[in-house]
Amino acid sequence: MSTTAQAQTPADERVKEISAFRKALIRPELGGICGTIIVFAFFLLFAHDSGMFNSQGVINWSVVSAQFTIIAVGACLLMIAGEFDLSVGSMIGFAGMMIAIFSATMDWPVWLAIITTFALCISLGALNGFIVIRTGLPSFIVTLAFLFILRGFTIYFPQLIERKTIIGGIKDISANDWLAPVFGGKILTGFFQWLGEIGAIATFERGNLAGKPVVDGIPMLIVWAIALVIFGHVLLTKTRFGNWIFASGGDAQAARYVGVPVNRVKILMFMFTAFCATVFATCQVMEFGSAGADRGLLKEFEAIIAVVIGGALLTGGYGSVIGAALGALIFGVVQQGLFFAGVESSLFRVFLGVLLLMAVILNTYIRRMITGER
Amino acid sequence: MADPIIRMVDIEKHFGSVIALAGVTLEVFSGECHCLLGDNGAGKSTFIKTMSGVHKPTAGEIFFEGKIMNFVNPRDAINAGIATVYQDLAMIPLMSVSRNFFMGNEPLKRIAGISFFDHQFANRVTMEEMRKMGINLRGPDQAVGTLSGGERQTVAISRAVYFGAKVLILDEPTSALGVRQTANVLATIDKVRKQGIAVVFITHNVRHAMAVGDRFTVLNRGKTLGTAERGKITPEELQDLMAGGQEMVELEGSLGGTV
């Protein structure tokens, strides 16, 4: 571009110059970034010698954060598209139970049970979306109905078939399955073995695991979380479809007028949320080797809280996947950190409530600055 | 003059028992600004929504460039070259100007076989087009919510023009604007018309219509009394037609000619 004075339009005297620093600071994730820094500073200060920051401790809160992250990514994209899914928690319970019933009770191969469950749950997500679009009812109500319906089935089926609410024995039958390790396995085991040998991380000293590193790999759950965050972030910010997600949630009617397929976008986001819930459930079932009727309880709210801490607007059209992931990280670190610090677990809720409030106030302030909202 | 670019013949639109349009005929030519005037509830918005594919007319025919058209949805009309700027629904305030500008028409670039939104291109074009219209953006990522009403209208208009609109429909673009902003939007309309685009300009305000209009059609209770050309009708006559003649004359008397 030319730098001569007359080649440029005169600067508007009513537009204040904004420093690059301020510009870099004013972003939707700022609340999440601040929260993360505060939380880590807090625990480094008060719980640094509790084992929270040795290799086992890190894996511990990473796994919990990854669980929150997986469902937060789905909830985040759906919320930006202008909808809620309150059936996420029930979907987690339902998906886990279906895998258990298909594989343990009906003796299907585990891979078939997993694939069938994914197809079933994603269809249920599509049904959620379809009902919302067709009836024009708030997704809040429609998915609230599914919260009860799915939970009901999750308790009813195992009682009907096996007369109990927990189905186990999945560890054994999934041992030689090709798909199960994608959800329940670990990666970089060789690397961690080597770390143990050179003494970078601690090894077990006694028992049948003696000589093995205390952390023997990165659970696939964490890999899924990272992959979903990258996928969600790229989809939202770098693709045409991402623009449609923002537009559908920002103002569905305006989006329709310029030809954005709003209904398709919303239904796909419901399906993606269901997909995320099923990933969560599958990882959990493969790790525990069992499915319980009460799994996933209240997860929908935890996902929504993580997303809101991450700077998303509850009414849609605004938000960030990275922010949601930071929200999930905060969530996981606080929950496990207070445990490590030996703080009464009920205080977790107090801390979380305060954090939620602070993050939301900061986010609202930032968003107003960015969007000129009044 | 050449053939009209769009010809609406005997358009009727009923909403249940409400007859919003009772047979409206109208022709629009390229390069003209055709003003559609009428009182509240006269059916102006309904009429242009049949033109832009939002409503399907109950009866009547739409000819576009001489061919009969059946628009099923707004997308069809947009693809044909009919762009509409709705007064309140033009833009999404939470989104950036450049994201809004390319909404529904996102430029793509392929990297490793995957299509990505070409933000660089979008940002550059947005800044250029806005500068042409005389709007200084802080940056392409500035949210539309931080723009004034008139600036938003201008963004929407230049977006339509950029994407090759042959017919540009503006539904009351000036009704919520102050004097200066109105002048800006009217100047934009003038620029667009000079590029050979047909403009359909809906307004309540006879002075705004007179400022840029080439021809004037007045809608009254779902009907039209025909089209008048510039110079062959006075603002007072237009005002009377809009109000349905008689009552306005009486009103004007009691208000001392200030309406």
Ligand SMILES: Nc1ncnc2c1ncn2[C@@H]1O[C@H](COP(=O)(O)OP(=O)(O)OP(=O)(O)O)[C@@H](O)[C@H]1O
């Ligand atoms: N979707 C709808 N359903 C039922 N009636 C409608 C609908 N849309 C418009 N109408 C009716 O049709 C008539 C014409 O409305 P329209 O919006 O076209 O008026 P307008 O000329 O644009 O008025 P304004 O100047 O206030 O914008 C009104 O009586 C309105 O109530």
Ligand SMILES: [Mg+2]
């Ligand atoms: Mg109207």
